[in-house]
Amino acid sequence: MLVNGQWTEKWQPVQATDVKGGFVRQASGFRNWITVDGGAGPSGVAGFKAEAGRYHLYVALICPWASRTLIARKLKGLEDVVSVSVVEPAMTDQGWRFGDDRGATPDHLNGASYIHEIYTRADPHYTGRATVPVLWDRQRGTIVNNESAEILRMFNAGFGALARNGIDLYPVDLRPSIDALNDRLYSRLNNGVYRAGFATTQLAYEEAFADVFGMLDELETQLTGTGPFLFGERLTETDIRLFVTLVRFDAAYHGLFKCNRRRLRDYGALSRYLTRILAVPGVRETVNIDHIKRGYYAIKALNPTGIVPLGPELPDFEERS
Numbered sequence: 001m002l003v004n005g006q007w008t009e010k011w012q013p014v015q016a017t018d019v020k021g022g023f024v025r026q027a028s029g030f031r032n033w034i035t036v037d038g039g040a041g042p043s044g045v046a047g048f049k050a051e052a053g054r055y056h057l058y059v060a061l062i063c064p065w066a067s068r069t070l071i072a073r074k075l076k077g078l079e080d081v082v083s084v085s086v087v088e089p090a091m092t093d094q095g096w097r098f099g100d101d102r103g104a105t106p107d108h109l110n111g112a113s114y115i116h117e118i119y120t121r122a123d124p125h126y127t128g129r130a131t132v133p134v135l136w137d138r139q140r141g142t143i144v145n146n147e148s149a150e151i152l153r154m155f156n157a158g159f160g161a162l163a164r165n166g167i168d169l170y171p172v173d174l175r176p177s178i179d180a181l182n183d184r185l186y187s188r189l190n191n192g193v194y195r196a197g198f199a200t201t202q203l204a205y206e207e208a209f210a211d212v213f214g215m216l217d218e219l220e221t222q223l224t225g226t227g228p229f230l231f232g233e234r235l236t237e238t239d240i241r242l243f244v245t246l247v248r249f250d251a252a253y254h255g256l257f258k259c260n261r262r263r264l265r266d267y268g269a270l271s272r273y274l275t276r277i278l279a280v281p282g283v284r285e286t287v288n289i290d291h292i293k294r295g296y297y298a299i300k301a302l303n304p305t306g307i308v309p310l311g312p313e314l315p316d317f318e319e320r321s
Contacts, residue, residue, distance in 0.1 A: 002116055005125045010093040013198055013301055021201030022208070029128050030143040033150065034135075036160035041150075048137060048144050050159040052081045055144065056109050057151075058118060058134040060087045060096055061288040062295025064190065064244035065148035066133040071240050072155040074282035077164030082155075087115060087132065089291035090298035095130050103288050109136070118143065149182075152237055169237040177231065178238050185238065188215040190245050197257030197302065205258065212253075213261050216270065223269040228276050235280065243277045246270060247287055250312050252296040256303060278314075289314045 001009055033041020038049030057073065059066035073082055087096040088104045096115035098107040112118055116130035122143040135144040135151050145151055156169040170178060188211040195208035219242070222230070229239050245253075249264040265271050278284050289312075297308045 001129060002119060003127050005120045007094055007116055013299055017200055020204045022195055022199060022204035030146045032144045034144060034154045034158040050162055052162055054139050055082045056136040056138060057082050057084045058132055059084060060132045061103060061291035062089045063132050064248060067244045067286055068148045068240050069133045069151045070286040071283055072152045074286060075167055076155050078155055078159060081162050089295035096132060103291050174231055174236060178236055181238050182241060185241055190241060193253040193257050193259055196259050212259050220267045220269050223273050246274050248292055251289055251292050256296055
């Protein structure tokens with residue numbers, strides 16, 4: 001946690017709770033947008049024009065929010081436009097750390113040891129959690145945005161001809177339906193698993209648990225006999241939002257977060273859906289089950305021994321095609 005630009009305490013997974021003891025997620029602090037002409041986006045200020053080589057993405061492969069942005073970057077063909085650094089999977093007392101752990105990278109751009117140093121480079125007086133993803137502007141030496149949902153949409157539409165535009169993850173005609181399902185997915189499932197895992201009272205846990213499995217049951221029904229994606233033939237950002245939670249479910253949320261009524265592989269339609277998403281070119285490359293397991297099971301508040309389970313491995317998800 002940064003307070004006025006200073007790291008003040010050891011990292012903790014829960015920084016705030018509601019009156020029921022439920023987990024409360026911090027709002028993102030940087031909300032500017034990259035646009036084709038550099039004009040202001042839906043929030044923030046102007047001045048972040050789409051340019052190849054100007055922007056850099058900081059991610060953790062364990063993190064579903066960061067993984068949203070990695071998938072969008074792949075699907076839109078932005079690998080040579082936006083560079084990437086990957087932190088180590090295990091959270092340290094100072095939060096996300098760069099290094100040479102397998103699958104991770106040093107910070108070759110800013111030479112930081114920890115993600116919180118990127119935040120204080122952008123704002124020497126920053127107060128808040130130092131989260132990923134972070135979208136950095138080399139030219140201005142600052143953070144553009146640290147809200148994954150907005151970075152995803154920037155990658156979809158903010159880079160114009162620099163991107164591969166054969167796929168539109170947020171098509172105009174589906175936007176009302178996408179927004180409505182996104183809201184429900186976030187509160188009940190994407191964040192619902194965290195509300196269950198980090199609940200500090202039985203009541204908060206049981207409410208989150210009911211939301212998680214109520215949403216999974218609903219999605220199982222929706223995807224039975226339909227598809228291949230949530231809105232038919234078109235892959236959208238909502239599929240990405242769902243996928244990043246599903247691919248982590250059996251590996252982390254089922255056991256560590258006590259979401260153990262059923263495994264994902266006990267759902268036939270959802271298992272087949274997960275297999276289809278993994279088969280989309282570029283998606284599988286963004287998934288690192290080793291980082292996911294080592295990262296989640298390194299959370300000392302939930303797993304004091306630090307023992308990492310041997311299973312499941314990613315191929316297990318692909319058996320039910």
